[in-house]
Amino acid sequence: MIHLSNIERFYKNGLLKTWVLRDINLQVQPGEFVTIMGPSGSGKTTLLNILGMLDQPDKGEYLFFDEAVHKFNEKKRTELHKHYIGFVFQAYHLIDELTVYENIETPLLYRGVKSQERKSLVADVLDRFNIVAKKDLFPHQLSGGQQQLVGVARAIIGKPKLLLADEPTGNLHTSQGEMIMDLFAQLHKEGMTILQVTHNEKNALYGSRVIKLEDGFVREDKPITPDA
């Protein structure tokens, strides 16, 4: 599903080149739950952004379902990303002016989904996440965990093939974090491909594979055994 080869990302600062990612080779199969770990500044988020097509590599190839993403223009990338990828952020990034319902609905609007269908899709998700009672509240009226729940709901409403999560529990209390991680595990079980970035060793255990980055290189890439 994802095929990265020799991906490089760097910043030029005058004559100085600062590497963020170097020589990344990575394959992800459908249905995997991959955790990317590493210290601050190791390039985790950049990698996630490249995978999510929000950022472009300076070198290397990125194949997504055998399509060469690195050759696409912005419009085509947006198109691809709109239909295949969902994002969850550490800071939730809900739109303050929109209610829970409207926040979840937003991606559907941009896909041109009909009003009736939107209603039923949003209703399903609200139901599933147990937040029907909260649908008319605004983000600031919710707890962090609830906001992130909405964030996840919004990310998966369009039934993406790939869910990307950048420290999804970074701002949450332990119990709320566990709730979100359980949800991820559940989604994974249903067949969703998930890539998450986290510092938290415990969260990594929910996944099926861990990739460790250091100074832009992949240092370690190993599957997780249920008992480990």
Add this chain to the structure above:
Amino acid sequence: MFSNYLKITLRTLLKQRVHSMINLLGLALGLACTSIIVLWIKRELSMNQFHEHKAELFRVLEHQTYDDAVFTFAATPGPLAEKLKADFPEITHASRVSWGERSLLAYGRESFYQEGRSVEPDFLEMFTFPLLQGNQETALSNPNNILITRELADKYFGGEDPMGKVMRLDDEADYEVAGVLADIPENSTLKFDFLLPLDNYLKQDESLNSWNNNSIQCYFRVRPGVEAGAITEKIKKIVAENGQENVALLAHPLSDWYLRSRFQDGKLQGGRIDSVRLFGIIAVFILLIACINFMNLSTAKSANRAMEVGVRKVSGATRGLLAGQFLSESLIMSALAGLLGIALAAVALPYFNRLFELELAISSAGPGFWLGMGAAIVITGLVAGSYPAFFLSGFQPVKVLKGLVRKSGGAVQLRKALVTAQFAISVLLIIGALVIYRQIQFIKNKNLGYDKENLLYVPVNGALWDKYETVKTELMQMPGILSVSSTNGQVHQWGNNTSNVSWEGKDPEQAILFQTIPVGYGFVKTIGASLKAGRDFSPEFPADSTNFLINETAARLMGMDEPVGQTISLWEETGRIVGLLRDFHVGSFHQAQDPVIMILRPWKNFIYIRLKPGDGLSGLLASMEMVFRKHNPAYPFEYHFTDREYEELHRNEQRTGELAKVFAFLAIFVSCLGLFGLASFMAEQRTKEIGIRKVLGASVGGITRLLTMDFLKLALIAIFIASPLAYYLMNKWLQGFAFRIGIPWWVFALAGLITALVAILTVGFQSVKAALANPVRALRSE
């Protein structure tokens, strides 16, 4: 999708109240100005447009060439109209039209002053002044018929049928009502209460039969499709061929009568159209300032919305869709502002109407106005929203979600440029308002060479013609009256001139236009003019009936150093110059100083009365009325004060001045609104910087200065940009006055000072607030 935008817009509006109020109020004020100005422009452009044959109607103007200049008049020789109709097949109708005479019109016991015009039968077929009653073919064929407007019919006859009733004019002639005209539309430049056949008017004035005298207006109608240029070319030389060699005719088309009628040296110099353009531009300026506010505040606040943009992009929004969202937001805003603006305009209209003596109303505006306003609202929305749409939609989600959006140098530069533009427009308007105000004060207070205060004049009519001497004697006995004299025109707007003057050593080719003023004894003293040499006319010198008084300009033009005692001739009659007058004004300040020749004649259209300054005016007027009513019982006592009438001459400038003041204030106010918002935002954004500076020991004053200087610099740049432009434009405006002020340097300084002061006050408030904030709190929030 749109409902989603609408929701977001309204919620953003409510969430950021101050910011929204500034935006809304600014745009609403801009649109209120626009809607008033659109209404007014529509009215100006509609002048005379109600005539069915508007494209075929012309007025004849004369360009008269003299040595130093070409003057343009609407007066033409009497025989012209008939000649035009006879000689040119493309001219189908022509009519002489009198200037509009005020006469006492009476029916039974009802008696009022009304304005009438004497016209020829073609008049009714040329102009669309429809007859409600009466026969258009025959209505003007009987010399003793009168046509009255419906308003007049109601006034004199109430419910009765006016047809066939006999009305008395000036207590000397009877006219039979032969028709009732529909009321004259408000937007007609030809105004009258009644029409008379020209016959009796012709009988009163022999000179109307001559080609050598220009004393009546001539209008004509052509076949459809005949161009103004073509017909001018054909008729141009008619008057010249018949004796007045310095005259070229011009066919002035109807559409230009009101808007383009100012000629200078024989060339069209504009007219009302200049005001139309000026205020059109001002409306656009104010709207632009409001748009700039909108753009500035939106881009400044963009950091707050950057996250939203990022999330939407991650959710699949394309740049186009986002641009659409921001554009619809600004369109919604401008629509709201438009509604508010039209409401504001409705409130402000009575004031505007009073100032301009107009009857504009939004309720009767018609589809043109709503279409125009709709267009203004949409354009405003698009202009105001264009930059935010372009700017915000270009954010890269990776960056904004990381919070890296603040250092957008381009936007800051643009914001500065826009604020500078706002300041520049404000400075321009302030300088304009100051210069116009000063010029008007100058006109009001300038020494005219005669004393217009306490100078009263009474039009002569009825029995007064014969009883002048008696009336004068009785008036002179009143203690409040210093002197009484007569003349045949109004001093503050003299309009009787001739080039038929000769003197020793005159170049026979030379043609100079002299103002000729026929006066009675004591005129110089009465109007308060002063003699530089010689003496006034006096009954002690019987020869004075052929003698002259001239003014300094006349002496200079005739090349006389010692004019008193020299011989000149006027209208082929020779006499001696007995006195030299200091120059005095015989017109508005648009006219240059004219050479003047005074002659002693008993032609007394007006009695001039010099009052003793002081109170008791109403008692004096009452006793004067008694004298006039006693000797002239058929007429009401009518009088005018010269100073007030003089001010009336400059009414247009005064109004322009008033408006310039209002608009300058509005422009500054709207700019300030934007500045206030921007400053508060800047202070908010620099909270951390301010906190650090304070921790490092900066004083409140220092920080206030730091924040204020940013804007002050922009104000200074704006002053330097706007000053030369203002100088150029105001100089051009002043060119329209023969007597004008210079533009002193301090006008620019004052305008700059006002702008800078307003900027400091607006920004300073926010700066002090930011500077006083507790730094610990500011730093903790990071």
